[in-house]
Amino acid sequence: MASRPEVIAPPEIFYDDSEARKYTSSSRIVQIQATLSERALELLALPEDDIPKLLLDIGCGSGLSGETLTENGHHWIGLDISASMLNVALEREVEGDLLLGDMGQGLGVRPGVIDGAISISAVQWLCNADKSSHNPRLRLKAFFTSLYKCLSNGARAVFQVYPENIDQRELILNAAMHAGFAGGIVVDFPHSSKRRKEFLVLTCGQRSVNSSVSKGKNEDGESCSEEDSEDEENQTVCISDRHRPRKKQKKNNKSGKGKEWILRKKEQMRRRGNAVPQDSKYTGRKRKDRF
């Protein structure tokens, strides 16, 4: 994920047969996705009654995230826009039911029946306008509104996301809040550019998120650490005020007009319907990718 796949092609094109296979056969990716899914499941804070739950996995791909749900005894329904990814999931004989669908079109699920939802490394895709008919704002709205409806009262949704920049994070968070969710962002390993992971933790209805779970990781929780040579602090910050991440980010980005700035501008131009050159790993290259 060094150069952002989101800017290369629409998901159903990017995740073709060969990419789907490549993705799923990388032991590094398998490991990372499993760790992220475990963490998301933990943040879901399901009742500890040992009764299997009915969960959604949004952007389930080849089933790496869903497998974690199965291992923890839950039933799940996975949605993905890439037929190739779902085919790999079939080959791997995942336990969940699979649906070919576009979360940006909203979920066709009955009200109040789902006990919780996770989405691992997928929602940032909604911030792109891949077709002229796509409006990221409307697609995010359709998604979060329909998700809110199908969750049972007090249920949570946890999204691990790779927002491309501050604007994207705001865009996603605002859409969630507008749909009625309460919640905020949990950041694990905030001081490491490689291991930093963001989770959007949302609650539907009554139960409030603030108090109980949203503590981030402050111990060494990941094992994919060959890449981490710097001696970083393994801390987590938990942000329930949605304006705080902006400040934090700003501090880190003192350097001025970097790649993020360029990409953001390009994205803005794109949203206005202008023709903008494709982003590549060379775009505004100066420093290493943050995400």
Add this chain to the structure above:
Amino acid sequence: MRLLTHNMLSSNIKGVVNGFPLRIEVEKVVEKTVEMNGEFLKKMFEKVDWKALIDASRAMGYTELPEEADSSMLDSDEFLNRFHHALLEIHLEEGALVCPETGRRFPVNKGIPNMLLHEDEV
């Protein structure tokens, strides 16, 4: 796709008021045995639309579910077994789901319903 999932899905087409339940067109059904969990079934019983489940299981060729069901029946092992089988063990492998209001077909291939909407349906 299991009937558990079918029971939760509804048609998401723009303008459709009552998209539930999706009618099932069957070409191929497969059965897979899974372990039964009574507690899960009891929880699911509260959520499942019974009428939709009977109709769906009949369409799939399983006719053992009682016409009416109430929570007192959850004490019966025989009932639980049937409920379990209908909900979790019969899969629609090939066929289609049909929107009850518009008649739009969502094809099911290799057990995966294609719920992608056309642009004018969003």
